[in-house]
Structure formats: structure tokens, C-alpha cells
Amino acid sequence: MAFYFDHAATSPIRQIAVDAWVAASSALNASAQYASGRQARSVLDDAREKVAELMGCEPIEVIFTSNGTEANNLAIRGLYEVGTTNRVVTTPVEHPSVRETVNHLASRGASVDYMPVGGNGHFEGSAIELLDAPADVATMMMANNETGALFPVERYIERAAAQGTPFHVDAVQVVGKIPLNFTALGATSLSSSGHKFGAPRGTGFLLAKRAPAPATVMFGANQERKLRPGTVDVAGASALAAALEESLGEAATHARNQEVWRSRIIEACMGIDGAVLRSEEPCLHSHVYVSFPGADADSLIMLLDMAGIEASSGSACHAGVNQMSHVLEAMGVTAEEAGGTLRFTMGTATTDEGVNYLVEKLPGIVERARAANS
Numbered sequence: 001m002a003f004y005f006d007h008a009a010t011s012p013i014r015q016i017a018v019d020a021w022v023a024a025s026s027a028l029n030a031s032a033q034y035a036s037g038r039q040a041r042s043v044l045d046d047a048r049e050k051v052a053e054l055m056g057c058e059p060i061e062v063i064f065t066s067n068g069t070e071a072n073n074l075a076i077r078g079l080y081e082v083g084t085t086n087r088v089v090t091t092p093v094e095h096p097s098v099r100e101t102v103n104h105l106a107s108r109g110a111s112v113d114y115m116p117v118g119g120n121g122h123f124e125g126s127a128i129e130l131l132d133a134p135a136d137v138a139t140m141m142m143a144n145n146e147t148g149a150l151f152p153v154e155r156y157i158e159r160a161a162a163q164g165t166p167f168h169v170d171a172v173q174v175v176g177k178i179p180l181n182f183t184a185l186g187a188t189s190l191s192s193s194g195h196k197f198g199a200p201r202g203t204g205f206l207l208a209k210r211a212p213a214p215a216t217v218m219f220g221a222n223q224e225r226k227l228r229p230g231t232v233d234v235a236g237a238s239a240l241a242a243a244l245e246e247s248l249g250e251a252a253t254h255a256r257n258q259e260v261w262r263s264r265i266i267e268a269c270m271g272i273d274g275a276v277l278r279s280e281e282p283c284l285h286s287h288v289y290v291s292f293p294g295a296d297a298d299s300l301i302m303l304l305d306m307a308g309i310e311a312s313s314g315s316a317c318h319a320g321v322n323q324m325s326h327v328l329e330a331m332g333v334t335a336e337e338a339g340g341t342l343r344f345t346m347g348t349a350t351t352d353e354g355v356n357y358l359v360e361k362l363p364g365i366v367e368r369a370r371a372a373n374s
């Protein structure tokens with residue numbers, strides 16, 4: 001069995017989610033009025049109420065989706081549709097599900113302003129000023145999926161609210177790790193993905209206030225306030241609610257363990273000549289993002305894999321061409337400085353044994369990757 005350090009990509013399913021899924025798997029159509037429909041509806045209502053309680057919102061604000069990508073699309077496109085300014089404010093470090101949605105709006109005539117980040121992956125003081133003019137929607141992630149940087153979204157939400165700008169928060173990397181209260185946060189909408197906290201892949205939710213509500217951009221029947229039409233996955237919703245409850249219940253313990261493991265991994269990385277840490281505080285303690293100039297990311301991933309360590313890199317393969325991550329680019333990092341950038345992310349499958357193994361193997365692996373590159 002390999003040691004898994006890619007929890008930010010997806011996390012192992014929790015047994016409690018499997019059990020909840022199995023228990024609800026025979027649920028039929030939650031929209032039907034006959035007995036089996038009412039039974040399915042009751043399971044779905046329970047799941048919705050649990051999510052609402054855990055996320056500090058009203059049940060009606062919970063829209064079950066099939067993942068975080070769908071939630072981001074529905075919110076950003078839907079809020080843009082109801083606006084009148086044709087302006088969008090976002091950041092250059094968003095996940096592709098936000099970035100490409102915004103690019104789509106730009107291709108239809110939206111003017112987009114990007115709040116810049118500095119070399120440390122955090123926003124500079126003046127970035128917030130872009131919110132001082134109204135926009136149809138402002139969208140900002142709560143924590144970056146690559147660096148783990150945690151962003152003070154509350155301040156940005158408040159600033160946007162002063163202009164009446166609806167604010168969408170991509171909280172995919174945070175939900176289940178840090179307790180959140182949607183009502184207190186003041187955002188217009190918030191997205192989450194179940195498989196990041198141990199629910200089945202193919203589950204997620206959007207929290208959306210009733211006003212201003214996003215317009216419908218996906219057309220069909222009346223389910224999920226018409227925002228996400230289609231027969232609802234009752235078993236998935238039930239599994240998601242169970243996983244979220246357990247994940248939040250364990251969050252404090254995980255955070256403590258991860259703080260210790262994270263320091264050990266960083267120490268091991270910084271002991272390697274030329275290494276540059278790319279995840280600076282305030283940061284999710286699950287993340288270590290680090291560049292090894294002179295090494296190639298693919299070689300590093302392959303050598304780690306051969307050693308039984310699964311991690312991801314700071315580059316994405318687009319049409320067979322390896323491109324440096326847009327997040328590193330936004331931080332002003334050159335391709336040469338980025339070198340082989342690795343992301344280690346921790347979660348339920350992380351153990352002392354795995355961390356010991358990683359810190360022991362990593363220096364030799366970087367050395368071999370650099371030698372292969374020279």
C-alpha cells in the first residue's frame with residue numbers, strides 16, 4: 001500500500017459515509033408524492049437539515065450538487081445573470097472551475113478584474129480596492145488548493161457588500177476542516193465538494209441565500225430550488241451529511257496532528273539544497289507546497305510513486321504539454337524557479353509511519369530527479 005499525500009485532490013471515503021449511502025441506496029424519487037417518495041424525501045430532508053446545522057444556515061439554502069465544480073458554475077454564472085454591471089471581480093489563483101467559468105463570462109462580454117497576489121501567495125493590501133466599485137459577482141476562494149494559503153474572505157465580503165456586490169466563496173478546500181457559519185460569514189453563496197472530506201466522489205453542495213439568489217442556469221424540473229434540477233441523489237446527500245459531521249468532529253484532532261507532521265515535512269524539504277517553500281502562513285495545516293529547482297516535476301512524481309508515495313505536482317498537463325501552475329505564475333514564480341514543485345496534502349490516511357517514510361525518502365528522490373535532469 002502506498003502512502004497517500006494527495007488528500008486535497010480527493011480523500012478516501014469514510015466508513016460512516018459508506019454506511020449512510022448503503023442505508024439510503026434504495027431510496028426512490030424524493031419528489032414523488034406517494035409513500036416511497038415521502039420516505040426518500042424524509043431521508044433527503046434529514047441530510048439537508050444536518051448540513052444546514054453544521055454549516056450555520058437554513059435548510060432551504062442547501063442545494064445538493066454533484067461536485068464542487070458544479071456548485072461554482074451554478075453560483076457564479078447564476079449571480080452574473082441577475083446583475084446589471086457586466087463586471088466580475090475575482091483572483092488569479094482560483095481553481096479551474098471558477099477560472100474557466102469567469103473566462104466564459106469574459107468571452108460573453110464581462111469585464112473581469114483580478115485581485116493580485118504577492119510572491120507569498122497572499123493578497124496585497126490594495127487588492128481589496130477593486131471591490132470599491134459594484135460588480136455582478138465577486139468570487140474568491142477561502143483557501144488555495146495548491147499552496148493551502150487561507151484568505152481572509154470576511155473582509156472582502158464586507159467590502160463587496162458596501163457596494164451591493166454579491167459574493168461567492170469557493171470553500172472546497174476548507175469545508176470539513178474548519179468549522180464555518182454561512183450566515184455569520186455573510187457571503188451570498190458558498191461551494192463545497194463531498195469527496196474532499198470523505199463523502200463519495202460525485203457529491204457536493206452549494207449554499208445560496210434566498211436573496212440575492214442566483215438565476216437558473218441549468219434548466220429542468222423544480223428540484224433544489226430549480227437551481228440544480230434533476231432527480232436528487234438521496235443516498236449521496238445522506239452520505240455527504242454523515243461524512244461532514246464526522247469530519248468536523250475530528251477536525252481539531254486532525255489539525256493538531258497535521259501541524260506536527262507539516263513541520264516535519266517542511267523541515268525535511270528545507271534541508272534539501274535550493275528548496276523553496278510556497279505555502280506560507282496563514283495556511284491550511286494539511287498542505288505543504290514546495291519547489292525543488294533543477295528537478296523536473298514529472299520525474300519527482302514518478303520516483304515518489306515508485307517508492308510508494310502518492311503526491312501531486314504544481315504543473316498541469318494540457319494537451320500533452322506540461323504547463324506551470326497558474327497559481328505559481330500569479331505569485332511571480334518563473335518556470336526555472338518553480339522547477340519541480342510538489343504538493344503534499346494530509347488527511348485521514350496520514351500516519352506517523354507515512355510521514356517518517358516520506359521524510360526519509362524525499363532527499364534521495366530529489367537528488368535522483370535533479371541528476372536525471374542535468
Ligand code: PLP
Binds near residue numbers: 141144145
Ligand atoms: N475548488 C477548489 C478550491 C478545489 O480544490 C476543487 C477540487 O480540487 C474544486 C473547486 C472542484 O471540486 P470537484 O472536484 O468536486 O468538482
